[in-house]
Amino acid sequence: MTSAVPADDVDERAELRALVRQIVAKEATPERVRALDEAERFDHDLYRALGQAGLVGLEASADGTERADPRSQVVVLEELGAGPTSMAVCLVVQYMGVHLLASHGSEAQRKGVLAPLLEGRIRVAFALTEPDGGTDVARVMRTRAVARDDGSWVLDGAKTWISGAATADHAIVVARTASAEPCAVDGITLFLVPLSARGVEVRELQTVAIHGLDTCEVRFADVVVPAEAVLGEPGRGFRQVLATLNGERLNAAATALGIARGAHEAAVAYSRERQAFGRPIGGFQAPQHRMVDDAVRIEAAGELVRKAARAEALGERADLLSAMAKLAASEAATQAADNGMRVMAGAGLSREYAMQRYFRDARLYTFAPLTDDMIRNYLGERLLGLPRSF
Ligand SMILES: Cc1cc2nc3c(=O)[nH]c(=O)nc-3n(C[C@H](O)[C@H](O)[C@H](O)COP(=O)(O)OP(=O)(O)OC[C@H]3O[C@@H](n4cnc5c(N)ncnc54)[C@H](O)[C@@H]3O)c2cc1C
Structure with a gap:
């Protein structure tokens, strides 16, 4: 797709974009992405290749002093979102893990988990959502950790819809450790828990999308973790997570932007080839207009993603831009996939084409990490200054 985005914005990370494209072209061919989607399997080879190329760590350093540049993260995620989408979802989680570990990890946690994570040698899962609450999880959180006299903790509870927990090494688990005072987000602590720990049970859930990454329920039954498993400050865990939200929203937006682009490019290509009434269907006004609207939404969402990433990188206010980028990109993705299905009509339902996968995968970022x-x-x-509506 030709882009009307100013060259300086795009070119700033042209080399990085080219590198991701090169890896995707080699490791994640459309046939392979389709096969893994059908088999519901994670692409370990692709993850390894991304890790070896430094795309999990990006500019971040294992001592936590250097952070990954959001402008780099969104490029990687957009490119992966457009092809092996599940890998982009996996990296959204890894980038969040990197951020939390770099910001709050102890020296031992940085050495033992952050360093291999940056090299793509291990993976983390992020376990916040619970069966009784997604949007309102802080208020209804049932996963609890109780401190013992020797400083260790005992974890009990259940998390659900946790990406990659069946194949990750560690989970960052959000648990209530004290009463919700003065408000619901207080009294919550983060724990870095090995998923092989005794008492941790991981069960894969059956979903209709993101088939290249397992989605799991994770149960904790009397799981004993040492004092050193606490990530950051006890009782401040939810606030630590809230501080990463801009980044996570932005990264979700970049992945959704990639899905939008992948679906849109596939639709346009198909519309050039498929004939009806003696001409390509792309020459008919109805499909053409839909695809033009998609192109406009993608351009607008892309600009918001880049603007939000730039603001975040420069330490400027980025919350409103990230939120707008997430809305615009999720809308662009669902619309482009829906229009792609219309353009392809019967072929849209064929598993031979990627469109049905984009159509399924696009749903994720309409509600995650926040609806x-x-x-x-x-x-x-925050933007309009209207009374809080919830
Ligand atoms: C494939 C997949 C992967 C996921 N990965 C992870 C992960 O790795 N880690 C993790 O912790 N979680 C993960 N999640 C969970 C995801 O973050 C939640 O689904 C999301 O936060 C929404 O929560 P919910 O599904 O419980 O929706 P609910 O909270 O039940 O919301 C249902 C509906 O009510 C609406 N609603 C609720 N409150 C309000 C309000 N105040 N105003 C307006 N509307 C409202 C919502 O917008 C939504 O439309 C994943 C989910 C899926 C399906």
Whole structure:
């Protein structure tokens, strides 16, 4: 797709984009992506290749002093989102893990987990959502950790919809450790838990999308972890997570942007080839207009993603831009995939084409990490200055 985005924005990371494209072209051919999607299997080879190329760590350093540049992260995620989408979802989680470990990890945690994570040798899962609460999880959190006299903790509870837990090495688990005072987000602590720990049970859930990455329920039954498993400050865990939200929203937006682009490019290509009434269907006004609208939404979402990433990188206010980018990109992705299905008609339902996968995968970022409704609530309050609506 030709882009109307100013060259300086794109070219700034042209080399990085070219590198990701090169790895995807070699390791994640459309046939392989399709086969792994059908088999519901994670692409270990692709993850290894991304790790070896430094794309998990990017500019981050294992001592936590250097952080990955959000402008680099969104490029990697957009490119992966457009092809092996599940790997982009996996990296959204890894980037969050990197951020939390670099910001709050002890020396031992940085050495033992952050360093191999940056090299793509291990993976983490992030376990926040619970069966009784996604959007409102802090208020209803049932996963608890109780401190013992020797400083160790005992974890009990259940998390659900946890990406990659069946194949990751560690989970960052969000658990209540004290009463919700003065508000629901207080009294919550982060724990870095090996997924092989005694009492941890991981069960894969059956989902219709993101088939290249397992989605799991994780149960904790009397799981004993040492004092050193606490990540950051006890009781401040949810606030530590909230501080990563801009980055996570932005990275979700970049992945959704990639999905939008992948679906849109596939639709345009198909519309050039497929004939009806003696001409390509792309020459008919109805499909053409839909695809033009998609191109406009993608361009607008891309600009918001880049603008938000630039603001975040420069330490400027980025919360509103990240929230807007997430809304625009999730809308662009669902619309482009829906229009792609319309353009392809019967072929849209064929598993031989990627469109049905984009159509399924695009759903994720309408509600994760935060639902689009909640993002609108946030923008209503913070952007428009209206009374809080929830
Ligand atoms: C494939 C997949 C991967 C995931 N990966 C992870 C992961 O790795 N780690 C993790 O912790 N979680 C993960 N999640 C969970 C995800 O973050 C939650 O699904 C999301 O936060 C929404 O929570 P919910 O599904 O419980 O929706 P609910 O909270 O039940 O919301 C249902 C509906 O109510 C609306 N609603 C609720 N409250 C309000 C309000 N105040 N105003 C307006 N509307 C409202 C919502 O917008 C939504 O439309 C994943 C989910 C899936 C399906």
